[in-house]
Amino acid sequence: xxxxxxxxxxxxxxxxxxxxxxxxxxxxxxxxxxxxxxxxxxxxxxxxxxxxxxxxxxxxxxxxxxxxxxxxxxxxxxxxxxxxxxxxxxxxxxxxxxxxxxxxxxxxxxxxxxxxxxxxxxxxxxxxxxxxxxxxxxxxxxxxxxxxxxxxxxxxxxxxxxxxxxxxxxxxxxxxxxxxxxxxxxxxxxxxxxxxxxxxxxxxxxxxxxxxxxxxxxxxxxxxxxxxxxxxxxxxxxxxxxxxxxxxxxxxxxxxxxxxxxxxxxxxxxxxxxxxxxxxxxxxxxxxxxxxxxxxxxxxxxxxxxxxxxxxx
Amino acid sequence: xxxxxxxxxxxxxxxxxxxxxxxxxxxxxxxxxxxxxxxxxxxxxxxxxxxxxxxxxxxxxxxxxxxxxxxxxxxxxxxxxxxxxxxxxxxxxxxxxxxxxxxxxxxxxxxxxxxxxxxxxxxxxxxxxxxxxxxxxxxxxxxxxxxxxxxxxxxxxxxxxxxxxxxxxxxxxxxxxxxxxxxxxxxxxxxxxxxxxxxxxxxxxxxxxxxxxxxxxxxxxxxxxxxxxxxxxxxxxxxxxxxxxxxxxxxxxxxxxx
Ligand SMILES: Nc1ncnc2c1ncn2[C@@H]1O[C@H](COP(=O)(O)OP(=O)(O)O)[C@@H](O)[C@H]1O
Ligand SMILES: [Mg+2]
Numbered sequence: 122x123x124x125x126x127x128x129x130x131x132x133x134x135x136x137x138x139x140x141x142x143x144x145x146x147x148x149x150x151x152x153x154x155x156x157x158x159x160x161x162x163x164x165x166x167x168x169x170x171x172x173x174x175x176x177x178x179x180x181x182x183x184x185x186x187x188x189x190x191x192x193x194x195x196x197x198x199x200x201x202x203x204x205x206x207x208x209x210x211x212x213x214x215x216x217x218x219x220x221x222x223x224x225x226x227x228x229x230x231x232x233x234x235x236x237x238x239x240x241x242x243x244x245x246x247x248x249x250x251x252x253x254x255x256x257x258x259x260x261x262x263x264x265x266x267x268x269x270x271x272x273x274x275x276x277x278x279x280x281x282x283x284x285x286x287x288x289x290x291x292x293x294x295x296x297x298x299x300x301x302x303x304x305x306x307x308x309x310x311x312x313x314x315x316x317x318x319x320x321x322x323x324x325x326x327x328x329x330x331x332x333x334x335x336x337x338x339x340x341x342x343x344x345x346x347x348x349x350x351x352x353x354x355x356x357x358x359x360x361x362x363x364x365x366x367x368x369x370x371x372x373x374x375x376x377x378x379x380x381x382x383x384x385x386x387x388x389x390x391x392x393x394x395x396x397x398x399x400x401x402x403x404x405x406x407x408x409x410x411x412x413x414x415x416x417x418x419x420x421x422x423x424x425x426x427x428x429x430x431x432x433x434x
Numbered sequence: 435x436x437x438x439x440x441x442x443x444x445x446x447x448x449x450x451x452x453x454x455x456x457x458x459x460x461x462x463x464x465x466x467x468x469x470x471x472x473x474x475x476x477x478x479x480x481x482x483x484x485x486x487x488x489x490x491x492x493x494x495x496x497x498x499x500x501x502x503x504x505x506x507x508x509x510x511x512x513x514x515x516x517x518x519x520x521x522x523x524x525x526x527x528x529x530x531x532x533x534x535x536x537x538x539x540x541x542x543x544x545x546x547x548x549x550x551x552x553x554x555x556x557x558x559x560x561x562x563x564x565x566x567x568x569x570x571x572x573x574x575x576x577x578x579x580x581x582x583x584x585x586x587x588x589x590x591x592x593x594x595x596x597x598x599x600x601x602x603x604x605x606x607x608x609x610x611x612x613x614x615x616x617x618x619x620x621x622x623x624x625x626x627x628x629x630x631x632x633x634x635x636x637x638x639x640x641x642x643x644x645x646x647x648x649x650x651x652x653x654x655x656x657x658x659x660x661x662x663x664x665x666x667x668x669x670x671x672x673x674x675x676x677x678x679x680x681x682x683x684x685x686x687x688x689x690x691x692x
Contacts, residue, residue: 302545309528309539316526319488320602321514321543373530 132390134276138284140386142345145287146363147370147378148294149338154372155311156331157208159219163227165357167336170234171196172343172356177237196340200333208328212314283345290341294334295375307331311373365414388413438466441610441642442487447496449482456482457493458666464610464659469636469643471653471674474663475686480646481523483663484612487644488520489513500610515543519608521599523615523646527587533598534583537573540605541566573605577631593624597631604635611635613645617652625649629656654678662686 146164153161174195178188207222298304306327309317318324346359366385370377389410397405440463449457456479464470472480485491487498489510498506505513519540528536544566551559574580577597582590587598596616603611613632617625629652635641647653653660653674660677662670669682677683 302542305531305535305539306542308530312528312530313526315490315510316522316528317539318510319490319514319520319522319526320539321511321606322539323511 131276132394133387135280136387136390137383138276138280138386139389140383141284141287141291142342142382143362143366143385144379144382145291145338146342146346146359147366147382148291148375149335149342150363150367151370151372151375151378152294152298152307152331152335152338156307156327157219158216158311158314159223160372161335162220162223163230164335164339164363165360166227166230166234167196167199167339168343168346168359169356170199170230171336171340172347173234175340175344176347192340193337196336197333199336200331201329203332204325204329208332209325212324279348283348286341287345290338291375291379294338295379298375303327303330362410365410368411368414369417384417385410385413438468440464441466441501442644443497443499444483444487445497445499447483447486447493447498449479449486449491449493455666457486457663459496460663460666460668461496462661462668462671464642464644467636467640467642468658469632469645469656470659470661471657472644472646472661472663473648473650473653474669477665478663479666480663481614484520484614484644484646487513488518488612514606517607517609518612519603519606519610520612521596521603521614521616523618525592525595525599527595527599527602529588530586532584532586533579533590533601534570534574536587536598537570537579537601537605538566540602541569543606544569569605569607573601576604576634577601593620596620596628600628600631607639608641610642610644613643615646615648617647617649625652632656 146168149164149167150161153159153164171192175188175192178191179185183191203226207226211219211222298307306317306322307330309320309322310324310327314324342359343356347356362385363382366378366381368381369384370379370381389406392409392413393406396409442464444460444462444464447457447460448455460479460483472483474480482491486493487500489505489508489512492507496506497504500513500516500518503516505516508516528539531539545562546558551557555563574583577600579594579598579601582594582598587595590598600613600616603613616632617628620628632643632645633656636643645657657674660670660672660674661668662677662680662683664682664686669686670677670680672680
């Protein structure tokens, strides 16, 4: 029996595409860690809150192209509020206090989401929205058929779309933080926030910006993810997928998050199929990504692009 | 003491950390254009004084007046905007960046362009970039950092890191420069370079300098004015000669080796 190359390619492509999604969620963590020095426990609930806001708006009859910017605006306001009422008062407190503050933030957002919206499960057919909004007028049928054939392999069209969106966002973020002065300010704040303040870097503005951008990432990631798991409190678990990515890529590196996401995405798919068969275990995908991360850390304890240990002095 | 109006007035500053009184009713003036040394044994409160001046700490009592403005409660960025730059005792460089990038961050207050202009490199962003590069190159030449522009600062020896930190402060074109132990841990040669730089900065640009230094010979050589702290209190204030002959100062320094 020959090796099924077509199937193998399908796995790799599928893995890379989920990997891009993992990267996007991981970058949310990296941005907060780089600028604020903390692991943001509230990332998952931010995802949920953002997606819920969007879903409730559209369920209330708001047009897709209105709901999207309004949800984005909500996350920007959220970022500004977090800076004003969490980061600024706690600026010189210990990292543990800051981390606990994000735990509190998570609880607050979850409560707020339940109060403002509700805890029911909402379906979100993003593909349908896009189908209507984007493609009907020109009578294209990109999203009508669920799968496309390419090199004899089947790929979900929504996955292709999600990959393009997530990939584009990652690209914009990477350019933004590498090439602009604002990006340089962010790196400065992450290296030494006292020195950054003394130099005159607008710490508050950098923090508000980063939290707002992270909120928008949460929105996009939440919407793309919700397509698979629906909008409910299980969406919070999307974040569990990003943790092994961070273990591999490190909390401080955007390239690390990208490569880490791809490694986990592909490794997970391959392990699920080939290793799962081999050792005869089902449901391997829930923990296999953590296994990959641990093996990886055995060989590279400081992570892929690990520059420094997870501690700020 | 060099003639000139006080550019900085420290008025009865008291700073307490929990049970520790780091500064206890400190007052002194720094005249425009002078080099003022703050000396004293370890733990005397020198770094705390500098941190109060540039807004890192807010004192429980007293006032800091810079260029006639009360800046006791201003944040470091606002004070930087008034024209104050500083270096840190434990090197406050951005370790993930190169020498050039570190120095460029010193120009951040001169930036008016938006991030959109920067991302696309158009309009004001382009003009600012040119102006920033010019300022950076001038400082690089002044402090002889030409060969290491692209080196990550973490890879540089200690003495050079201190010099890069000075460059980052200078590129902001400050009217007042605070230096926290710029020469500690340096060899004789490096110390000599550093004191020459301080003098040149002071003379060429008229920058007022407040520096903390342990090496008495350096202090006596370059400063116009010396303030002595001990256990959070001021025990001496005057010209180097006056301070050298002050009995309290001699006592405080007895048996203290640096
Ligand atoms: N952030 C702080 N928290 C608590 N105590 C501090 C802090 N900074 C300084 N101190 C205390 O204040 C006193 C003066 O310290 P410092 O200003 O660093 O002295 P110096 O620079 O003269 O060696 C010391 O007793 C020190 O332990
Ligand atoms: Mg000190």
